[in-house]
Amino acid sequence: MCRTGGVPDPAETGDEASTDAAFTALLEDSAEDLYESAPCGYLSTMMDGTIAKINTTLLDWLGLDREAVAGRKRFADLLTIGGKLYHETHFAPLLRMQGELRGIALDMRRQEGGPLPVLVSAVIKRGSEGEPLLIRITVFDASDRRSYEKELLRRREEAERARAEADEARRQAEADRARLADALAVLQRSLVPDSLPAVPGLESAVHYHTASPDQLGGDFYDLFPVAGGRWAFFLGDVCGKGPEAASLTSLTRYTLRAAAHHDPDPASALTTLNAVLHERYTGDGNPRYCTCIFGIVEPGSEHGPTTVRLASGGHPPALVLRSDGRAEFLPTPGGLLIGVLPSAPIGTAETVLAPGDTVVLYTDGLTEARMGPGRDDLYGEDALHAFATDHAPASPHELITALTGLLESFGDGLDDDTALLALGVPAAPSLISPSTSHTS
Amino acid sequence: MNPLTIRQRDTATGPVLHVVGDLDFDQAPVLRGRLDQLALSPGQCLILELSGLAFCDSSGITALLAARQHALAAGADVVLAAVPANLLRVLTVVGLDQVFTLRPDASAAS
Numbered sequence: 017m018c019r020t021g022g023v024p025d026p027a028e029t030g031d032e033a034s035t036d037a038a039f040t041a042l043l044e045d046s047a048e049d050l051y052e053s054a055p056c057g058y059l060s061t062m063m064d065g066t067i068a069k070i071n072t073t074l075l076d077w078l079g080l081d082r083e084a085v086a087g088r089k090r091f092a093d094l095l096t097i098g099g100k101l102y103h104e105t106h107f108a109p110l111l112r113m114q115g116e117l118r119g120i121a122l123d124m125r126r127q128e129g130g131p132l133p134v135l136v137s138a139v140i141k142r143g144s145e146g147e148p149l150l151i152r153i154t155v156f157d158a159s160d161r162r163s164y165e166k167e168l169l170r171r172r173e174e175a176e177r178a179r180a181e182a183d184e185a186r187r188q189a190e191a192d193r194a195r196l197a198d199a200l201a202v203l204q205r206s207l208v209p210d211s212l213p214a215v216p217g218l219e220s221a222v223h224y225h226t227a228s229p230d231q232l233g234g235d236f237y238d239l240f241p242v243a244g245g246r247w248a249f250f251l252g253d254v255c256g257k258g259p260e261a262a263s264l265t266s267l268t269r270y271t272l273r274a275a276a277h278h279d280p281d282p283a284s285a286l287t288t289l290n291a292v293l294h295e296r297y298t299g300d301g302n303p304r305y306c307t308c309i310f311g312i313v314e315p316g317s318e319h320g321p322t323t324v325r326l327a328s329g330g331h332p333p334a335l336v337l338r339s340d341g342r343a344e345f346l347p348t349p350g351g352l353l354i355g356v357l358p359s360a361p362i363g364t365a366e367t368v369l370a371p372g373d374t375v376v377l378y379t380d381g382l383t384e385a386r387m388g389p390g391r392d393d394l395y396g397e398d399a400l401h402a403f404a405t406d407h408a409p410a411s412p413h414e415l416i417t418a419l420t421g422l423l424e425s426f427g428d429g430l431d432d433d434t435a436l437l438a439l440g441v442p443a444a445p446s447l448i449s450p451s452t453s454h455t456s
Numbered sequence: 457m458n459p460l461t462i463r464q465r466d467t468a469t470g471p472v473l474h475v476v477g478d479l480d481f482d483q484a485p486v487l488r489g490r491l492d493q494l495a496l497s498p499g500q501c502l503i504l505e506l507s508g509l510a511f512c513d514s515s516g517i518t519a520l521l522a523a524r525q526h527a528l529a530a531g532a533d534v535v536l537a538a539v540p541a542n543l544l545r546v547l548t549v550v551g552l553d554q555v556f557t558l559r560p561d562a563s564a565a566s
Contacts, residue, residue, distance in 0.1 A: 255514050255515075255517070255518055256514075256515075256518075257481070298525070302522070303518055303521040303522055303525060304518075305518075305521070307550060329551070330549065330550035330551045330552075331550075332549060350551065350554075351551050352550065352551030352552070352554065352555065353550045353551060353552060356521060356552070356555065357555065360551075361551065361554070363551075
């Protein structure tokens with residue numbers, strides 16, 4: 017309801033007339049008072065900055081007397097040192113160039129109470145010829161806004177500091193993880209060999225799958241030379257999972273290696289292992305044991321047969337794929353879990369490998385892989401025998417490749433560690449040369 | 457997964473534990489704990505009645521071996537009664553059929 021004056025409408029009531037009268041009085045009264053007592057500071061300066069006129073509000077803010085200011089000080093004199101510098105380098109040049117400035121943040125000097133943060137707008141008043149006459153400046157108290165900005169800044173700094181700390185923590189965690197991964201890789205190499213040695217007159221291949229995410233498995237295997245041109249090999253499975261199983265795996269592997277050098281007889285090696293595990297783990301109510309097949313292979317000379325002697329302690333039987341397309345288990349009956357009794361019966365078996373024959377050892381991750389929803393719905397030895405018959409004859413490399421494909425086909429059904437080790441005599445005599453292959 | 461329950465019956469010759477459910481990595485410790493609490497006297501016979509055992513993995517085998525150690529340490533015997541066919545197959549593969557005394561049922565008569 018804003019009127020520009022004129023005669024009141026005759027139809028208006030007396031109430032509206034009195035409101036209009038009060039409004040008009042306010043307008044007439046306010047021109048000078050509004051300037052002096054406005055909720056912002058006003059000042060006008062000559063083009064050189066000398067203050068010609070300044071309102072009471074601004075004088076009160078700064079704690080100055082009008083007489084000390086008008087005609088005596090320049091606008092820049094009212095500013096802090098920092099504000100003065102900014103005025104000289106930015107404010108004044110920009111104003112001369114653009115003719116007006118808006119919302120420039122400056123600090124003004126107060127007689128008491130420290131600098132007053134303000135927002136300044138300025139405009140150059142020009143004469144009829146466009147010549148600059150004077151500068152009009154409005155000053156808004158920005159204390160509240162400045163403290164709000166400071167608070168924002170403080171919060172942002174806090175957030176950045178927190179982020180930097182989080183980044184540092186993440187870097188540390190990644191470094192720790194990398195170091196652990198390195199340590200695990202070293203430990204892993206102590207459980208299974210990096211690579212199999214080349215055995216003259218034999219081909220070998222392995223596959224190793226760990227179900228544990230830290231790659232520490234409870235299955236183990238090895239192949240190494242012993243006295244008399246013979247080679248020892250073993251493959252087994254310790255009870256338990258993860259790091260706890262791995263420590264038992266390590267003990268088992270090195271015990272067998274040492275035992276084989278002392279007496280390269282398969283049953284003796286497992287008897288020694290049984291004594292070591294039984295002594296180590298009996299008596300604390302926490303039985304630890306393993307199943308294992310240990311073998312000695314004696315590669316044939318030019319025309320001689322390659323013989324394999326096996327001993328087993330509670331381990332699934334080895335499987336032989338013959339060159340004529342048959343597949344057969346090598347039962348080692350009577351063998352017991354290693355480490356359960358002070359003296360364990362060991363089952364033994366012996367076979368001869370003709371050119372093109374391959375023997376494969378495996379852990380029960382293969383035969384116990386789940387094939388269906390039931391917990392007892394397992395792959396089993398019959399299915400493995402059928403699979404081997406389908407693939408015979410096969411070189412160690414071909415067989416391990418086929419079995420690896422089979423394991424992959426189990427998907428989530430393969431929930432245990434699985435190790436496979438195959439040894440074979442190459443089919444064609446002309447091709448006899450040491451070769452090994454790995455998959456993992 | 458079938459929850460594991462163990463029911464105890466005391467007889468003149470010793471305790472009979474009826475083990476029902478899955479004896480696996482997660483639940484085998486339940487049987488281990490029960491065995492630790494079980495008091496056996498020399499000459500007694502601990503019978504584990506397993507007809508209700510739905511599943512048994514290597515952790516379960518370890519628990520059975522722990523039962524054997526516990527009994528032998530107390531001068532007692534241990535018998536596995538009514539062993540399901542699947543478990544019997546596994547026990548045979550690992551040679552434990554020669555280590556444990558197996559009986560078709562839990563009758564105390566020997």
